[in-house]
Amino acid sequence: MRIGKEEWKKSIREFYGPFEKEIEKVEKELEHVELVDEVSDVQCEKCGRMMVYKFGRYGKFLACPGYPECKNAKPIIETIDVPCPKCGATVQVRKTKRKRSYYICENNPTSCDYISWNKPKEGEKWNPEEAEEVKKETAQKPRKTAKKNTTKTTTKKVAKKTK
Numbered sequence: 001m002r003i004g005k006e007e008w009k010k011s012i013r014e015f016y017g018p019f020e021k022e023i024e025k026v027e028k029e030l031e032h033v034e035l036v037d038e039v040s041d042v043q044c045e046k047c048g049r050m051m052v053y054k055f056g057r058y059g060k061f062l063a064c065p066g067y068p069e070c071k072n073a074k075p076i077i078e079t080i081d082v083p084c085p086k087c088g089a090t091v092q093v094r095k096t097k098r099k100r101s102y103y104i105c106e107n108n109p110t111s112c113d114y115i116s117w118n119k120p121k122e123g124e125k126w127n128p129e130e131a132e133e134v135k136k137e138t139a140q141k142p143r144k145t146a147k148k149n150t151t152k153t154t155t156k157k158v159a160k161k162t163k
Contacts, residue, residue, distance in 0.1 A: 037053060037054065037065065038052060038053045039052050039053075039065075040052060040062055042062055042074075044066075044072050045072065046072045047064060047069070047072070049065055049066055049070070050065075051063060051064055051065070052064075053076075054073075061074065061076060062074045062075070062076060077092055078092065078093040078094075080093060080120075082120050082121065082122055084105040084106075084114050084120070085114060085120050086105065086113070086114040087105060087107060087111065087112040087114070089106050089112060090105075090106045091105060091106070091114075091120055092104050092105075092106055100117075102115065102116065103115070103116045103117075103118070103119055103120060104116075117133070
């Protein structure tokens with residue numbers, strides 16, 4: 001046997017025979033496996049079924065189990081036990097595009113404007129200057145445009161020698 005000179009059909013036959021048997025064996029075993037989604041305590045607003053936890057591209061989320069008929073889905077909202085220092089409502093934990101956590105009132109922006117980088121403490125007074133800092137970072141920044149690559153061409157003057 002020489003390296004690089006073996007017939008490709010022979011290699012395929014040697015590989016595919018055992019591989020095909022292995023695939024058939026695994027398919028028979030998988031017939032017994034049933035995937036069951038974890039049911040949540042949240043009811044679907046559209047059809048009334050209890051929503052289930054699903055895993056997607058960006059992590060865990062809630063989805064309706066009657067998918068083709070009902071396409072309702074929602075994000076999972078993380079909350080903390082401390083009430084909003086400004087209005088007393090529930091405080092949610094959200095993440096920026098850079099995965100940094102911040103704390104925001106559930107009533108923001110309708111009736112309350114509480115937002116902070118720091119977890120609120122029981123009885124804490126709220127600082128509105130910090131809210132401006134958080135809003136600036138979480139706001140979408142304009143994209144930088146690529147600089148045009150311009151090169152200056154210089155012409156060389158060739159002095160002609162005259163005799």
